[in-house]
Amino acid sequence: MIHSRKLSKANPFCxxxxxxxxxxxxxxxxxxxxxxxxxxxxxxRHSLYPHLFEPLDIGLAGTLPNRxxxxxxxxxxxxxxxxxxMERMIFDKNASHSLDRMAAYFQAxxxxxxxxxxxxxxxxxxxxxxxxxxxxxxxxxxxxxxxVVTDAVHSVQVPVFGSDDSxxxxxxxxxxxxxxxxxxxxxxxxxxxxxxxxxxxAKEMSRSQIQQTVKDFTNAATLAARAGYDGVEVMGSEGxxxxxxxxxxxxxxxDEYGGSFANRARFPLEIVRSIRAAVNPDFIIIxxxxxxxxxxxxxxWEETLELAPALEEAGVxxxxxxxxxxxxxxxxxxxxxxxxxFGFATKKLKESNxxxxxxxxxxxxxxxxxxxxxxxxxxxxxxxxxxxxxADPDFMSKAMKEEANLINTCIGCNQACLDHVFxxxxxxxxxxxxxxxxTELVTKLLPESDRLTIGVVGxxxxxxxxxxxxxxxxxxVVLFDQDDKLGGQFNLAKRVxxxxxxxxxxxxxxxxxxxxxxxELKLGTSVDYDVMLQKSNDxxxxxxxxxxxxxxxxxxxxxxxxxxxxxxVLKGNKPVGKRVAIIGAGGIGFDVGEFLLHHEKDKTHxxxxxxxxxxxxxxxxxxxxxGGLKERRQSEPxxxxxxxxxxxxxxxxxxxxxxxxxxxxxxxAGNVNMINGVNYDEIDADGNLHYTRDGKKEVLEVDTxxxxxxxxxxxxxxxxxxxxxxxxxxxxxxxxLGGAYAAGELDAKRAIDMGARLAARIHQNDVAQGNHxxxxxxxxxxxxxxxxxxxxx
Numbered sequence: 009m010i011h012s013r014k015l016s017k018a019n020p021f022c023x024x025x026x027x028x029x030x031x032x033x034x035x036x037x038x039x040x041x042x043x044x045x046x047x048x049x050x051x052x053r054h055s056l057y058p059h060l061f062e063p064l065d066i067g068l069a070g071t072l073p074n075r076x077x078x079x080x081x082x083x084x085x086x087x088x089x090x091x092x093x094m095e096r097m098i099f100d101k102n103a104s105h106s107l108d109r110m111a112a113y114f115q116a117x118x119x120x121x122x123x124x125x126x127x128x129x130x131x132x133x134x135x136x137x138x139x140x141x142x143x144x145x146x147x148x149x150x151x152x153x154x155x156v157v158t159d160a161v162h163s164v165q166v167p168v169f170g171s172d173d174s175x176x177x178x179x180x181x182x183x184x185x186x187x188x189x190x191x192x193x194x195x196x197x198x199x200x201x202x203x204x205x206x207x208x209x210a211k212e213m214s215r216s217q218i219q220q221t222v223k224d225f226t227n228a229a230t231l232a233a234r235a236g237y238d239g240v241e242v243m244g245s246e247g248x249x250x251x252x253x254x255x256x257x258x259x260x261x262x263d264e265y266g267g268s269f270a271n272r273a274r275f276p277l278e279i280v281r282s283i284r285a286a287v288n289p290d291f292i293i294i295x296x297x298x299x300x301x302x303x304x305x306x307x308x309w310e311e312t313l314e315l316a317p318a319l320e321e322a323g324v325x326x327x328x329x330x331x332x333x334x335x336x337x338x339x340x341x342x343x344x345x346x347x348x349x350f351g352f353a354t355k356k357l358k359e360s361n362x363x364x365x366x367x368x369x370x371x372x373x374x375x376x377x378x379x380x381x382x383x384x385x386x387x388x389x390x391x392x393x394x395x396x397x398x399a400d401p402d403f404m405s406k407a408m409k410e411e412a413n414l415i416n417t418c419i420g421c422n423q424a425c426l427d428h429v430f431x432x433x434x435x436x437x438x439x440x441x442x443x444x445x446x447t448e449l450v451t452k453l454l455p456e457s458d459r460l461t462i463g464v465v466g467x468x469x470x471x472x473x474x475x476x477x478x479x480x481x482x483x484x485v486v487l488f489d490q491d492d493k494l495g496g497q498f499n500l501a502k503r504v505x506x507x508x509x510x511x512x513x514x515x516x517x518x519x520x521x522x523x524x525x526x527x528e529l530k531l532g533t534s535v536d537y538d539v540m541l542q543k544s545n546d547x548x549x550x551x552x553x554x555x556x557x558x559x560x561x562x563x564x565x566x567x568x569x570x571x572x573x574x575x576x577v578l579k580g581n582k583p584v585g586k587r588v589a590i591i592g593a594g595g596i597g598f599d600v601g602e603f604l605l606h607h608e609k610d611k612t613h614x615x616x617x618x619x620x621x622x623x624x625x626x627x628x629x630x631x632x633x634x635g636g637l638k639e640r641r642q643s644e645p646x647x648x649x650x651x652x653x654x655x656x657x658x659x660x661x662x663x664x665x666x667x668x669x670x671x672x673x674x675x676x677a678g679n680v681n682m683i684n685g686v687n688y689d690e691i692d693a694d695g696n697l698h699y700t701r702d703g704k705k706e707v708l709e710v711d712t713x714x715x716x717x718x719x720x721x722x723x724x725x726x727x728x729x730x731x732x733x734x735x736x737x738x739x740x741x742x743x744x745l746g747g748a749y750a751a752g753e754l755d756a757k758r759a760i761d762m763g764a765r766l767a768a769r770i771h772q773n774d775v776a777q778g779n780h781x782x783x784x785x786x787x788x789x790x791x792x793x794x795x796x797x798x799x800x801x
Contacts (some may be wrong), residue, residue: 059383118177121404129184136185158236187249239292245330257305284323306635343420355387468496470746471553473763565691585711592716
């Protein structure tokens with residue numbers, strides 16, 4: 009066992025003579041010495057997930073009911089620090105700094121069986137803000153606001169499997185200083201550098217600023233304790249301020265805070281020691297340690313092995329793990345990442361035996377089996393989940409009841425969570441619009457007099473979302489679709505490399521719809537206006553969710569047999585040649601490009617193993633190189649692909665903010681030729697594409713041309729209802745949702761959200777005219793981000 013002496017200025021890794029008081033202690037409640045040693049008593053074991061539901065002793069801080077940590081995630085619910093008078097004068101005259109929405113959000117996850125949660129990042133001072141006036145914890149007033157959050161969480165008792173015991177759910181506040189990742193002009197860092205993902209250069213911190221920041225972290229931690237938080241998480245990974253000190257990539261200092269690793273680690277260790285000295289021994293301190301920076305010049309594995317035990321001796325209760333800086337060239341949390349792909353890093357640290365405190369595995373753990381396998385393999389003591397609990401707050405309670413098939417699985421798309429946060433919007437979830445809107449999208453069972461029978465035409469994402477939510481409020485729903493399966497264009501999306509997990513949403517929709525006694529599903533059934541008239545005595549209102557159809561680009565010669573639609577390609581209806589031109593470089597064009605790069609008859613992209621993923625992206629699983637990076641594997645492209653768009657500028661500019669770069673990197677690795685500013689002239693008799701660019705005529709000799717020129721609304725049914733406006737089917741009782749309302753590039757996020765919002769308000773006297781489509785109003789944070797971007801362009 010490692011002992012330590014009091015730190016000297018010369019060497020922060022010096023050992024001290026006394027043991028830290030929060031080291032894990034034996035407990036009569038703790039049934040197992042490690043996550044790999046499951047009890048021999050079957051009465052205490054969960055039949056499917058014995059390790060996942062094993063309680064965990066965390067020393068003086070007590071016992072956790074299971075092995076899941078709800079990881080930190082920015083949601084926009086954490087509040088902000090703009091003075092009330094300023095916010096009311098500039099943005100919202102009815103502004104309130106209440107954290108009631110944050111309280112409801114975390115209470116829902118506690119009620120779903122989570123025993124330990126971590127908030128989104130909250131800064132200890134102004135320089136550490138994520139953006140202008142973002143959340144901070146610096147004074148008494150801000151501390152008082154947080155009590156509603158901790159009271160809500162502590163009102164919940166989480167059951168312990170295999171016993172009659174329950175344990176109060178707990179919550180820690182994450183202390184996050186962004187350093188050079190700050191989106192404001194007074195950012196600071198270890199050295200004067202500029203992040204590639206923000207427009208503002210950071211200034212080097214002086215010694216006095218460093219010492220003041222230690223005090224600010226400590227002040228925030230003590231305020232968190234007084235607000236009722238059970239602990240804090242100190243963010244030391246992902247490229248934020250403490251990472252910037254730890255890594256030689258960003259720390260170029262020549263004083264006692266730079267140079268040797270002992271010096272670079274001094275600042276984080278001073279923060280942890282100072283917090284531990286200021287709080288009670290049972291106060292939880294989680295440290296988010298980076299196990300893979302995934303950037304050139306990042307921390308080495310040897311340095312990680314030095315830092316981890318030093319953090320334990322400084323007073324850390326739990327070591328959570330971070331994977332990848334935000335500027336890394338490797339995807340770490342998107343669907344393109346195999347489940348559990350980074351568990352090897354935590355296992356490597358655990359097997360080193362340098363720490364005895366619990367270790368937490370993280371990233372792309374979105375189902376109970378993956379979590380169980382990591383725990384059972386002794387890769388870690390806990391698993392961290394954030395987005396999966398956005399998708400389904402009842403994840404753990406469903407797993408405990410052996411109902412994993414009912415879990416609304418996170419598909420790793422980032423479209424409504426991280427993509428929202430990066431533009432100041434409140435986070436939510438593509439597959440669960442209620443996430444972060446628990447006080448707004450409330451499911452209430454309507455009185456009998458207000459319940460309706462509603463016909464829904466189209467069982468795509470919008471139609472399914474509406475049907476499920478409407479049935480929950482007491483309405484009876486008849487759901488029609490001309491196809492023989494539900495899902496609409498999600499059935500195309502799930503065939504795209506990196507989007508295979510979209511099938512999980514289809515599975516969830518199917519389970520919810522077929523189990524409901526208020527939904528009648530009629531597949532293989534077309535509905536036209538005559539059918540609506542025929543059923544007018546049985547159906548009170550109609551919802552048209554008929555989706556989209558491909559846009560006609562009107563290119564002379566496009567009827568050539570070598571010209572295919574993206575639907576033909578993704579369904580595999582027709583063969584595709586070796587030389588391909590894709591017309592349209594929006595989301596669909598990129599999807600088709602990736603599909604054609606990976607598609608083989610004998611192997612699908614889903615067959616890619618974790619080791620193959622490491623090779624494809626240059627992840628050094630042996631940790632022999634700084635930052636955990638090695639050279640990417642280069643493979644011969646399966647096709648010659650040309651991706652064209654009419655607009656000038658970057659191709660795929662409308663792709664997701666946090667995932668678009670992955671798609672571009674994938675196509676670049678496949679040597680896809682990207683061409684912008686194109687005018688399409690014709691497709692000749694040989695199937696070649698003629699176009700003009702910058703006044704010059706060009707010809708692409710190809711075997712196949714794929715049309716991905718966007719989509720238009722498929723709403724003839726709704727238009728007919730408006731035109732006819734028969735008394736038996738009045739147009740005011742015909743609603744339009746999803747792509748039929750406004751076409752987008754397979755925009756399931758909007759479609760599912762619209763369905764949930766309409767279901768939350770439709771009733772007997774409601775009409776479809778006017779503002780029947782509700783959207784969440786822009787937040788003060790979103791308005792501030794837009795204003796700042798306007799001045800920084």
